[in-house]
Amino acid sequence: MALTDFLAELHARKGSDLILKVGRPPLMRLNGQLLPSEFPVQDDASIEKNLEPILSKFHRDRLEEEREVDLSFEMKGMARFRVNVFFQRGHMGTVIRLIPLETPTIDEMALPSVLKDVASSPNGIVLVTGPTGSGKSTTLAAIVEHVNYTRHAHVITIEDPVEFVYQDRKSTITQRGIGEDTLSPSRALRAALRQNPDVILAGEMRDRETMELALHAAETGHLVMSTLHTNDAKQSVTRITDAFPPEQKKGLLRMLSHTLRAVVSQRLLRRADGSGRVAAHEIMIVSPTIQQLIEKGDLEGMAKAIASSSSYYRMQSFNQSLAELVRKRLITPDIAMANTSSPGDLKLMLKGMSRSSGMSSVGPADGFREEEAPPKKPEGGGPPRRRRAPPSRRQMRGGGEQGGGGGG
Template structure:
């Protein structure tokens, strides 16, 4: 009986992952495959991956245009599609002289806000604007890409917009409904991220989706686009809204902070930060969001560098458009969707949340 090829071995593992509901599949030379189920890593009962199998898969699956990058940098991001199964975001890299590969499964169907169990009303209030900047924050694996895909899906179903995306790599793919989508993948459709971001304003967009706010050039382009009537959606690695606001200004030296704050206060429309919390039964995860809607009060506080007051307002206010993680965790706990222990564990201020659960709240 002939031996299975590297692609056949990997595809079998990926199918097991998809059938099991895994969000990620982790492969390391010399070890069996691992599936991430409900946030937890589980080993698969199989023979350890050989060096030849892992290297053979990467060489066969990586797009030809990326092969020089893989050879030079020993790491690469790309998309991998299995017919009848779906699309995967792939990161291949070398560690201790051998190759490892991590897959993130991207479902064929573009998600909806309701399907992701996200608070649709405040998110749509942010999304349904003509211009400005919207940022979705969270740690790796917190569902940022899915949330933004759901927001773009709503735009596609309801608004006539020209949407240009710049992604590395493309994750969800959109069929044109009311909107027209142009999805550009770095390395395949445009040589570099920098070239794509500097040319996007010449492509007549209404909405620009930037995969990640990664540097000053990206941020300045986003501000320029927002100031000239475009809507920019992007992501950032931050654990809270306050941390996200702080990180925005780290792109600028001290002497430029005042101007940067004025620009952000004028262009920011909303900031969403999220975490995935284990459900009460332990069979899945539910998102908990912290949302800041940039109204006139928030804009003034941003311009005046009063981040602490913004945090206090989200924590103690009653506005349904802006609320803290603690308010959302308390809501999920009262709705019997998460346990008290997990609510406390994922809270940025567990002592305050514990008091809230006892009916004790502080007013500003």
Template sequence: MLDVEVSSLGPGVIERALGCLRNGHHAETDVPYATLSSLLERAVEAQASDVHLVPGYPATFRIHGELAPVDGEALAPGDVRRMVEAILPERVRGRLETERNFDCSVAVSSGGQSHRFRANVYLAQGNWCACLRHVPTEIPTLEWLGFPDALAARLASHSNGLVIVTGVTGSGKTSTLAALVSLLRRDASLRILTIEEPIEYLHPVQGGSMVTQREVGRDVDSFADGLKYGLRQDPDVILVGEIRDRETAQMALSAAETGHLILTTLHTRDAKGALTRLVDLFPQDQQDDVRSQLALSLRSIVCQHLLPSAQPGQRRALALEVLHNNLAVQVAIRTGKIETIESAIQTGKREGMFLLDEDLQRLVSAGQVTLETARRYASDPAAIKATKPAW
């Protein structure tokens, strides 16, 4: 991780620095450091979640879900590469030459404070582009994120099995898992292992629990390898940043079956989609066995979406769908009748389950999101009403 100390910068420094870059300054001079570092400093001040660097466009922030171009000229081809090279750790600079996409973590310092960003660098039409997501230094609580107290308590009560947080890219899954790890370690003496790509939130050394964070590409070759060797490291809890392939899925299910608590994410819109995605990672002739494993090891699925607030300038509102495993859910999974999961959630309200559309209605009734916004995210838009629901 590279720390860059940034002094106070006056107006126009970004534009002047870009001009110097185009006139041939080397990527490791102070100019590109100041350029990108000052931009990231402005992003933090503006409460931007993301910074986009794309040739042909000015640098652009995402603030409360909306794109906001930064004042200044458009980036030229080559600008982005020079800016990114200047702050990349040396161990990953060579990857610009060999890979078309990669992730890494970046830290910049300003005014004595360190700010962390998760960077994705990629090619588009042969030009380098980058998206940098701000990772707050302080780990949020589930309450601050918008989780009901009862749900937070339920998730923290699991001592084994599989907990899946699912949602689209940018829906806050990483923050949720970091908050859950923080809650778990606070109330117990646990050996917690995380396997992340890249590491975003840093868990400090504190309390009776031990947290070891491993980064794919630096500390371990893959999520599957991290799980394989992690099981030999006496873990109580293993956080797997994402399940992307059959090998990782199989090892996660086996670990959950043998008494470990596995926390992970998937990229799906709802609980039903998460179950389907997990089973579909396996060939047809293995899916019955996988369903049986999943029916026994699953504990909870939380699907989350971040919606624009009804109040301009306010942070986005969290909408959830929640499934907890019970007999009806087990039967649906084991028999492959995933289409009945919605019915199982609806009949499981007393156990703390609810569908996304129900939570969207709650947000509308509370004035947290507009009716139009809620309907854009709903499975059945017509079911979302402007008035308070009957339930």
């Protein structure tokens, strides 16, 4: 069986990732779960044969030298794929992430509409954060696509490798892949400042040098977008300041308070009906209050300000997002509780919702009471009749560890 057969099956089953490992059949991540396929068990010869068509001489040389390499390719009319090829215990292996051909929009992804305002920022830094596989790259692509359709801008992307391929709309988008178009992220960032950019997508801020260059680009009047592997805004600010010597922290916080525009943190959670996954978001917009708190280094106060600024600035905490997803019956209370870092606060929010709406705190099978399922519309039209459920006496189950999804 050829690699194209595996990828066609992955695409048909709406999967996100394919893993090839010697001694196992091809593995596919479907709705966040890693499952074996019905294809034959892979050996060294089959994996090397399958990867041969997508590895250029450049990629082969780099793989031989560094023992791993990133690349991307496209299957015409189907999808693009991000590939990491590596060695494990002396055997070649690979993980391949599926990337849709069409760049998603903010509306199509049902992302918070405030991200459209974020995309309109003339300068500063916008961070999209979350664990591996939480969809950071896709959210960032949607923000870039909004710029593409609404602004006459020169957008430079620095990616490892290039994932979504943009078609120029109002904007002109220059995409540079690490290893193929430029040697390193830091070199590309330095060069970008001489390429007349309005917006720079800096892939991932992995080290101090990249962070310094991104901050400098934002200070000099450019909008810089990037990602971090952090769970929320508080961790994101900490990650940046911890990358620098302690004596620079005060000045760095002052710089961040003036350059940071927004932090969008997300996690992918299993839907209540099992049909896929849905994103929960923390949205921090740097308002005057947030700006002052960052400059003072009061990150606990910053986290509290996010939760209390939902009305005017359209911020939201993770707990607010989780509670809203439960209210819409997109996730179960159990899933919400398992993915919060503040279970006590979320429990109170869900309990308040339960009292006001008649929703049970935790149901027997899927997290909702059977009698509280969404009402069916009666025959003959008219509004649906809602049965009143007796008040629940069961206590909500608490605790749980913080989680995330399986591309980003």
